[in-house]
Amino acid sequence: MERTQALLNCLYQEAELLDEGRYREWLGLLAEDVRYQVPVRVTKERGPEGGVSGVMEGMCHLDEDYTSLEMRVARLETGFAWAEDPPSRLRHFVTNVRIGEPKPTPLGEEAEVRSNLLIFRSRWDRPDYTLLAAERRDVWRQVDGGWRLARRTVILDSATLPTHNLSFFF
Amino acid sequence: MARVKGGVSSRLSRMLEELQAGLEDGLVPAWIFNDPELFELEKEKIFSRSWVYLAHESEIPNPGDYVLRYVLDNPYILVRGEDGVVRALLDMCRHRGMRVCRAELGNASHFRCPFHGWTYRNDGRLIGVPAEREAFGPDFDKGQWGLVPIPRLESFDGMIFGNLDPEAPSLEEWLGDIRWYLELVTKRSPMGLEVLGPPQRWVVNTDWKLALETFLSDSYHTLMTHRSLIELGIAPKDAKYAMYGEQVHIPGKGHGSMVVGAPPGAKLPPFWGYPEEMLERARTSYPTREQFETARETRILLVTLFPNFSFHNPIRKPDHKYQGTVPMLTFRVWHPLGPGRIEIFSWALVEKDAPAWFKEKTRLSYLRFFGSSGTFEQDDTEIWSHVAHNAASTQGRHLRFNYRMGLNLAPDPNWPGPGVAYGLNFTDANMRNFHRRYLEMLLA
Ligand code: FES
Ligand SMILES: [Fe+2]
Numbered sequence: 001m002e003r004t005q006a007l008l009n010c011l012y013q014e015a016e017l018l019d020e021g022r023y024r025e026w027l028g029l030l031a032e033d034v035r036y037q038v039p040v041r042v043t044k045e046r047g048p049e050g051g052v053s054g055v056m057e058g059m060c061h062l063d064e065d066y067t068s069l070e071m072r073v074a075r076l077e078t079g080f081a082w083a084e085d086p087p088s089r090l091r092h093f094v095t096n097v098r099i100g101e102p103k104p105t106p107l108g109e110e111a112e113v114r115s116n117l118l119i120f121r122s123r124w125d126r127p128d129y130t131l132l133a134a135e136r137r138d139v140w141r142q143v144d145g146g147w148r149l150a151r152r153t154v155i156l157d158s159a160t161l162p163t164h165n166l167s168f169f170f
Numbered sequence: 171m172a173r174v175k176g177g178v179s180s181r182l183s184r185m186l187e188e189l190q191a192g193l194e195d196g197l198v199p200a201w202i203f204n205d206p207e208l209f210e211l212e213k214e215k216i217f218s219r220s221w222v223y224l225a226h227e228s229e230i231p232n233p234g235d236y237v238l239r240y241v242l243d244n245p246y247i248l249v250r251g252e253d254g255v256v257r258a259l260l261d262m263c264r265h266r267g268m269r270v271c272r273a274e275l276g277n278a279s280h281f282r283c284p285f286h287g288w289t290y291r292n293d294g295r296l297i298g299v300p301a302e303r304e305a306f307g308p309d310f311d312k313g314q315w316g317l318v319p320i321p322r323l324e325s326f327d328g329m330i331f332g333n334l335d336p337e338a339p340s341l342e343e344w345l346g347d348i349r350w351y352l353e354l355v356t357k358r359s360p361m362g363l364e365v366l367g368p369p370q371r372w373v374v375n376t377d378w379k380l381a382l383e384t385f386l387s388d389s390y391h392t393l394m395t396h397r398s399l400i401e402l403g404i405a406p407k408d409a410k411y412a413m414y415g416e417q418v419h420i421p422g423k424g425h426g427s428m429v430v431g432a433p434p435g436a437k438l439p440p441f442w443g444y445p446e447e448m449l450e451r452a453r454t455s456y457p458t459r460e461q462f463e464t465a466r467e468t469r470i471l472l473v474t475l476f477p478n479f480s481f482h483n484p485i486r487k488p489d490h491k492y493q494g495t496v497p498m499l500t501f502r503v504w505h506p507l508g509p510g511r512i513e514i515f516s517w518a519l520v521e522k523d524a525p526a527w528f529k530e531k532t533r534l535s536y537l538r539f540f541g542s543s544g545t546f547e548q549d550d551t552e553i554w555s556h557v558a559h560n561a562a563s564t565q566g567r568h569l570r571f572n573y574r575m576g577l578n579l580a581p582d583p584n585w586p587g588p589g590v591a592y593g594l595n596f597t598d599a600n601m602r603n604f605h606r607r608y609l610e611m612l613l614a
Binding site for chain 1: 272273274275276366367368369370371372373374375394395397398399401402404488489490491513518533534537538541542543545547548549551552553555
């Protein structure tokens with residue numbers, strides 16, 4: 001129960017940092033060997049194994065490591081990152097959290113954490129907005145008594161993205 | 171609205187006259203970037219008669235492989251038949267119009283319509299009609315009812331183009347001298363190119379011409395739009411880096427290229443920073459010595475084909491800490507969805523025979539700088555959408571944009587390639603050429 005609460009807190013704290021644009025602090029939640037991917041999703045027929053499909057192996061919208069995520073954050077700090085300057089108003093809605101059994105690894109105890117995500121994005125003074133829905137498949141690792149995001153795969157629910165860029169984090 | 175010749179309303183023909191009158195003077199009215207009536211005319215006069223990029227042959231290497239692509243709102247199944255021939259079949263059942271292809275990509279020996287069950291082989295032939303005899307009688311000729319192929323389909327070095335106009339000139343003629351610049355990429359290796367997966371697709375509220383102009387001619391925007399990358403030390407320190415090099419257009423065709431070299435004093439590796447072994451292969455695979463010499467001095471190359479295809483091949487690296495450079499190549503279709511609205515199809519490509527480590531690094535260079543999340547490109551889409559919004563505003567639409575950069579610049583007589591070249595990229599020459607062609611097609 002304690003672990004569940006700790007991991008839920010991580011997800012909610014993360015959402016708060018992303019919604020408030022506190023990206024340096026957000027980087028602090030990431031493991032140094034983090035892998036962060038948003039694969040391209042395509043429309044496919046239902047496979048013989050059933051379930052959902054169309055998650056492409058070969059191409060992503062984002063395929064990041066710690067250095068490249070830090071680069072994206074540093075860019076936002078230059079004052080010339082027009083895609084997010086003025087910043088989008090973002091709201092991360094995190095629901096349906098499922099926490100797997102933690103497993104010991106050489107780098108620390110790791111737990112699979114799956115969550116549903118809805119991102120609301122509004123820019124400028126216009127009344128319109130975009131919504132992106134996805135499932136996040138995370139691995140969180142216990143390091144020095146806290147949890148760090150070690151791996152995230154974002155399974156988008158859109159094939160063609162309904163927004164003009166992905167200048168934010170999932 | 172009063173209709174005049176060619177189905178053009180008097181309102182629109184007055185507007186086109188305004189475009190024509192201003193163009194040679196470097197003035198382009200804002201309204202052309204977001205007008206519903208003009209968009210209808212573009213559909214009819216431009217996109218129904220032009221060679222439109224559909225796919226790279228490496229997307230469908232095996233018999234039965236298919237991808238779904240669009241010309242305007244028409245869905246085409248681009249499929250390699252069992253005979254190895256690539257066809258583009260309108261995804262519309264000949265019985266009552268249902269779509270017969272149920273995925274964006276895959277492999278299929280046949281396509282079966284989910285409405286009443288007509289079944290087509292992957293070469294388009296109708297081979298199955300449920301209760302054929304009882305329903306349609308003994309004389310039903312299935313041969314008459316195959317999927318409709320696109321009127322024209324041709325390819326150049328693995329790049330597959332379609333045309334809705336059966337009378338269109340050949341692709342080769344359409345391309346003309348821009349082939350020399352296309353080949354700088356398609357013939358860099360004797361093995362040619364391959365895609366690194368399916369395209370990223372996303373929607374931007376802008377006009378296809380605004381997006382295209384950036385890739386065709388606007389190196390001037392890089393110093394401000396992409397200033398964040400200069401600040402981070404990812405783009406060269408000299409903010410005017412994209413000014414150096416040559417801007418070339420093909421008169422009468424609308425196509426153009428920007429061939430950017432290294433800023434004076436900058437230590438950038440030759441040949442985009444491609445691995446030495448690739449440079450060696452390029453030495454013999456380029457058709458001419460001039461192309462090899464040009465390629466060796468190139469750090470950024472863009473080619474835009476009229477009407478809505480671009481590629482971008484810059485020197486790059488996978489992140490800001492990486493020592494060294496890893497270039498990337500992206501193909502683009504600026505797919506028009508409506509006035510002020512496009513869908514971008516964006517692919518990453520690489521030479522088939524590039525080393526594996528390079529393929530992975532170039533994929534990352536692409537993802538982190540261009541495409542849907544690219545740190546360069548995301549600022550372009552932000553800006554394009556505001557310009558398109560203003561171009562439809564009641565006051566703003568009457569403003570005339572300034573396309574006067576380089577109006578008095580003299581062509582470079584020493585440029586080794588074909589077309590009209592200028593020894594400075596800060597010029598709107600390619601755009602003025604594009605708009606001349608654009609207007610010519612609208613008025614034809
Ligand atoms: S619409 Fe396809 S079989 Fe009737
Ligand atoms: Fe740009």
